[in-house]
Amino acid sequence: MLPKPPPRESSLGFLFLPPFRVQGLSIAGxxxxxxxxxxxxxxxxxxxxxxxxxxxxxxxxxxxxDHVGGLAYYCSQRRFQGMGTGTIVCDARIAGAVRRMMEGYRDLEQQQTLFEVTPLENDEQIQIKNNISLRGFHTEHTAPSMGFTVIEHRTKLKPEFTELPQEKLKELKDRGTEITRKLEIPLVAYLGDTAAGPHLVREDVRKAKIIITECTFFEPDHKERAKIGKHLHAEDIAEWLRVAECEAMILIHVSRRTHLGEARSSIAKALGARALERVHFLMDHRANRERYERQLIEAGVQPTR
Ligand SMILES: [Zn+2]
Ligand SMILES: [Zn+2]
Structure with missing residues (x-):
């Protein structure tokens, strides 16, 4: 008998939620x-x-x-491929350890791998693109942990000025009147490993268009395990979905043992089948491929297999 070849590497999870692609991999632990x-x-x-x-x-x-194992490789490989310095944004409480890890790899590889560490305090943000910032906030896990929101900043004319002609607006502005107000539009919220808590219903999370969140446990008798490991259980997700305004909630960090069909029905049982329309599993390759094919057909493109 010949030995079997190793299992094929599974492909990356992929969802297109216009205008964003959400892609990668995520298996608990x-x-x-x-x-x-x-x-x-x-x-x-x-x-x-x-x-x-x-x-x-x-x-x-x-x-x-399971959240940092590829970090040193990412920095080193970006150097190798001439892609420039990567910026690691993290909770200030772990920034020292991240730097020490990266410096250890520099010694080991005997090369000047470039990296930037940007520590964030609770509720602090940095700009990552024009008008777009990345904000970190504390979550609750068995190690110091942080969730993130990506915020778009817009300025809008104050309602009392919307009827005025351009030259009047210019005049007001020249006189130093504040004619605009600042708007924050939360685009994406990312919750890494965390227990439930007030951070799930912060304004910028509750109103985010896309929420990407862990959901490690699904079976009813795993609630205690979720509590001890400070993870989310499907029942937390169901409760959260009642107040979250997101167009899509993407579940990640599902354990390898979880049967996705059963996971879906446990959420449907708690909230009704309609709730499932906005719930996606990043690693449900079949459902996501079918969804993408429907998107292609709607866009007038023939899907290729
Ligand atoms: Zn994890
Ligand atoms: Zn963890």
Whole structure:
């Protein structure tokens, strides 16, 4: 009898939620990295598949190996491929350890791998693109942990001025009148490993168009395990979906043992089948491929297999 070849590497999870692609991989305890190419950011770097190298920001939710295992490789490989310095955005409480890890790899590789560490305090933000910022906030896990929101900043004319002609507006502006107000539009919220808590219903999370969140446990008798490991259970997700305004909630960090069909029905049972319309599983390759094929057909493109 000949030995079997190793299992084929599974492909990356992929969802197109216009205008954003959400892609990467995420299996509880093994590896999580979720990239949004349009925002130049990858959340977590538990492994570093080739596609995610192109993001120049990595936002780390916490220091567990399934979320940082590919980080040194990401920095080193970007140098090797001449892609410029990657910026690691992380909770200030783990920034020192991240730097020490990276310096250890510099010694080991005997090369000046470039990296930038940008620590964030609770509720602090940095600009990552024109009018777009990345904000970190504390979450609750068995290690210091942080969630992120990507915020678009817009200025809008104050309602009392919308009827005025251009020259009048210019006149007011020249006189120093504040004619605009600032608007914040939360585009994406990312919740790495976390227990439920007030951070799930912050304004910028509750109103985010896309929520990407862990959901590690589904079976009713795993609630205790979720509590001990400070993870989310499907029942937390169901409760959260009642108040979250998102167009799509993408579940990640599902364990390898979870049967996705059963996971879906446990949420449907709690909230009704309609609720499932906005719930996606990043790693449900079949459902996501079928969805993408429908998107292609709607756009007038013939899907190729
Ligand atoms: Zn994890
Ligand atoms: Zn963890």
């Amino acid at each position: 093994e590896a999580t990295c979720v990239q949004i190419p349009e925002l130049d950011v990858c959340f977590d770097m538990g492994a570093c598949p080739r596609a995610v190298l192109s993001s120049s920001y990595v936002a780390l939710s916490h220091g567990h190996m």
